[in-house]
Amino acid sequence: MKTLFNNYLDSFKGLSSEVWWLSFITLINRAGTMVIPFLSIYLTEDLGLSLSNVAWIMTCFGLGSVVGTWLGGKLTDTLGYYKIMVFSLLLTGFLFIGLQYLTTFKDLCIGVFILTLFADMFRPAMFVALSAYSKPENKTRSVTLIRLAINLGFSAGPALGGLIIVSLGYAGLFWVDGITCIAATVLLIKVLNPKKAKVQDDIINNNPESAYKDIPFIIFCFALILFGLVFFQYFSAMPIYYRQVHVLTEIEVGLLLGSNGLLIFLFEMPLIKWLETKSFSKIGLILFGAILTGLSFLVLILSNWVGVIIIGMFLATLGEMIAFPFANAFAMERAKKGNQGEFMALYAMSFSVASIFAHNAGLQFAEGIGFNNTWGIMTALSTLCVVLLLGLKLYMKAKK
Numbered sequence: 001m002k003t004l005f006n007n008y009l010d011s012f013k014g015l016s017s018e019v020w021w022l023s024f025i026t027l028i029n030r031a032g033t034m035v036i037p038f039l040s041i042y043l044t045e046d047l048g049l050s051l052s053n054v055a056w057i058m059t060c061f062g063l064g065s066v067v068g069t070w071l072g073g074k075l076t077d078t079l080g081y082y083k084i085m086v087f088s089l090l091l092t093g094f095l096f097i098g099l100q101y102l103t104t105f106k107d108l109c110i111g112v113f114i115l116t117l118f119a120d121m122f123r124p125a126m127f128v129a130l131s132a133y134s135k136p137e138n139k140t141r142s143v144t145l146i147r148l149a150i151n152l153g154f155s156a157g158p159a160l161g162g163l164i165i166v167s168l169g170y171a172g173l174f175w176v177d178g179i180t181c182i183a184a185t186v187l188l189i190k191v192l193n194p195k196k197a198k199v200q201d202d203i204i205n206n207n208p209e210s211a212y213k214d215i216p217f218i219i220f221c222f223a224l225i226l227f228g229l230v231f232f233q234y235f236s237a238m239p240i241y242y243r244q245v246h247v248l249t250e251i252e253v254g255l256l257l258g259s260n261g262l263l264i265f266l267f268e269m270p271l272i273k274w275l276e277t278k279s280f281s282k283i284g285l286i287l288f289g290a291i292l293t294g295l296s297f298l299v300l301i302l303s304n305w306v307g308v309i310i311i312g313m314f315l316a317t318l319g320e321m322i323a324f325p326f327a328n329a330f331a332m333e334r335a336k337k338g339n340q341g342e343f344m345a346l347y348a349m350s351f352s353v354a355s356i357f358a359h360n361a362g363l364q365f366a367e368g369i370g371f372n373n374t375w376g377i378m379t380a381l382s383t384l385c386v387v388l389l390l391g392l393k394l395y396m397k398a399k400k
Contacts, residue, residue, distance in 0.1 A: 058359030064116030065352035072121030073345020093181030228354025237362035289323025294382025
């Protein structure tokens with residue numbers, strides 16, 4: 001047990017202090033975004049909106065994410081990552097607090113769009129900062145540490161969110177979200193001053209290539225859109241599935257969703273370090289992660305036993321642990337060819353584009369054709385994603 005614990009600690013060695021601070025700031029921020037997993041339940045049960053209306057609100061969520069990510073990438077390349085990170089975090093805090101006062105369908109569409117627009121400007125800026133503060137050989141583990149912070153935040157967030165809803169209602173949830181974003185901004189200003197921080201990989205490219213002309217990267221982004229269409233069901237349709245089909249309470253939904261983050265916190269870093277020592281390609285590992293995520297939906301179709309949702313969550317978590325860190329690392333590696341903000345924005349936009357359609361389609365399908373048929377469609381999309389990644393793997397091998 002002692003050896004296992006020491007190996008776990010060893011997997012964190014060699015990362016810069018700036019990467020650790022970025023991770024801690026991300027932890028504070030993500031622990032506060034506990035509204036997101038409960039948003040579909042809040043809109044249907046607290047505000048009485050139909051699944052169809054919720055689907056369109058979640059589409060606005062995705063549209064805001066696309067615009068915000070694209071704009072964040074452009075501004076990062078012109079103004080720098082630090083200014084964009086501070087601006088995005090601070091404004092998002094106030095927008096979260098204000099969102100609770102919107103109650104009509106139209107106002108919520110506009111409000112959610114604006115919220116995600118400014119919130120997701122943070123993503124490409126954070127990726128560029130992470131790349132700058134990481135040695136080239138540590139980038140995958142640096143990304144993994146950020147993901148650990150995100151998932152530890154999501155692990156604590158839903159569990160705390162369920163308790164806050166029971167004791168204070170949804171209004172308390174919006175206040176906590178906003179305050180934690182503002183707190184993360186204050187910490188960022190205090191500890192990550194670019195004049196004092198030590199840049200470890202300052203990439204200067206005098207003849208940058210456009211991300212939109214990088215064919216393997218475009219194929220990669222299309223595969224991520226398909227992956228996102230499937231994976232994002234865990235943030236919209238899946239909580240309602242847990243609630244309506246398996247009759248879980250808000251606290252039980254929060255604990256089940258939180259188990260995802262807890263498993264990632266405990267096992268992802270050692271797993272990534274072990275995988276890095278093997279001869280697997282990044283694309284091959286992303287492909288395997290997509291297979292596991294598809295299987296997480298397939299098992300839900302095979303049985304109505306309540307335990308199958310735990311099996312599904314485990315498969316989705318394992319798929320996420322493998323796919324996301326290496327997808328991030330692949331994108332950061334390709335970004336050295338051009339403007340980093342543009343590459344990382346296009347990478348992040350893949351998930352934003354997916355979110356435009358994923359939440360809407362999943363909820364519309366669930367209402368129209370039932371959850372089992374919806375999970376069948378997600379399994380098919382996962383298969384298509386795997387085929388596209390396999391094609392990319394063969395294409396890159398042939399190019400070498």
